[in-house]
Amino acid sequence: MIEFKNIAKSFGPKKVLDDVTFSVKRGEVFFIIGASGVGKSVLIKHLVGLLYPDGGEIWLDGQEISQLDEKGMYPVRKKCAMVFQHSTLFDSMTCAENVALPLRKHKGLSVREALEEAQRRLEIVHMAEFGARYPSELGDGMRKRVAIARALTLDPEFVLFDEPTTSLDPVSARRVDKLIRELSDKLGVTCVVVSHDLVSIFTIADRIVMLYKGRVRLLGTRDDFKGANDEVVQQFINGRAQGPMDL
Numbered sequence: 705m706i707e708f709k710n711i712a713k714s715f716g717p718k719k720v721l722d723d724v725t726f727s728v729k730r731g732e733v734f735f736i737i738g739a740s741g742v743g744k745s746v747l748i749k750h751l752v753g754l755l756y757p758d759g760g761e762i763w764l765d766g767q768e769i770s771q772l773d774e775k776g777m778y779p780v781r782k783k784c785a786m787v788f789q790h791s792t793l794f795d796s797m798t799c800a801e802n803v804a805l806p807l808r809k810h811k812g813l814s815v816r817e818a819l820e821e822a823q824r825r826l827e828i829v830h831m832a833e834f835g836a837r838y839p840s841e842l843g844d845g846m847r848k849r850v851a852i853a854r855a856l857t858l859d860p861e862f863v864l865f866d867e868p869t870t871s872l873d874p875v876s877a878r879r880v881d882k883l884i885r886e887l888s889d890k891l892g893v894t895c896v897v898v899s900h901d902l903v904s905i906f907t908i909a910d911r912i913v914m915l916y917k918g919r920v921r922l923l924g925t926r927d928d929f930k931g932a933n934d935e936v937v938q939q940f941i942n943g944r945a946q947g948p949m950d951l
């Protein structure tokens with residue numbers, strides 16, 4: 705379980721997160737949504753020690769992690785992997801070698817063992833037959849799936865996705881959605897997804913939190929969002945230009 709309690713974060717005079725409290729349950733596909741610049745990426749970066757809050761607490765499976773030093777963050781990063789918005793694959797390595805890299809580094813496997821394990825991760829993301837290809841030979845959607853395979857190398861319990869379908873064509877985007885759902889349904893991985901892709905949100909989310917003006921505006925299921933009696937929520941989920949939202 706992930707718990708954000710009263711998280712506050714400013715950059716200089718700019719207050720991005722004011723008082724954010726919510727929790728994510730084990731095994732669910734949980735979306736964090738909200739307008740551009742509302743602090744969605746900032747919030748998830750706190751979970752892997754890329755940012756530290758000015759106030760509040762972050763609990764991961766009963767451990768308070770917001771004050772851990774670099775060394776203290778190692779086990780947290782093993783448990784909680786992040787898939788960044790832009791591909792961070794090495795172009796000079798094949799897909800299998802990219803996935804094998806963390807296995808060699810963190811599990812001390814031989815080259816051959818790591819490549820075999822990498823192949824198993826590529827199977828999970830339906831990319832087994834592309835292990836010998838280089839990232840530059842693949843489209844964005846396939847590269848994203850390889851990046852997800854690499855995030856799975858240390859068998860994380862939580863995977864954080866920063867806008868996983870942004871800039872993908874609709875078919876590739878839906879394949880990534882399906883994969884995220886499978887990670888939760890088949891492997892029990894807790895998936896936290898930052899997104900404003902309304903199709904993804906209303907296809908695969910178990911629960912959704914909407915951030916607005918540094919706070920939680922609504923937390924609930926897809927049906928809670930569709931039926932919400934809140935003009936700000938309705939404007940956002942219907943993608944309307946006109947309405948009460950301050951951007």
Ligand SMILES: Nc1ncnc2c1ncn2[C@@H]1O[C@H](COP(=O)(O)OP(=O)(O)OP(=O)(O)O)[C@@H](O)[C@H]1O
Nearest residue numbers: 715720738739740741742743744745746747898900
């Ligand atoms: N390291 C940083 N230093 C200064 N400002 C930052 C830093 N990281 C984020 N910000 C600011 O915090 C605000 C929230 O950024 P964040 O990337 O979390 O937005 P977001 O909700 O994920 O938006 P988007 O949907 O556009 O990605 C932005 O105004 C951004 O400029």
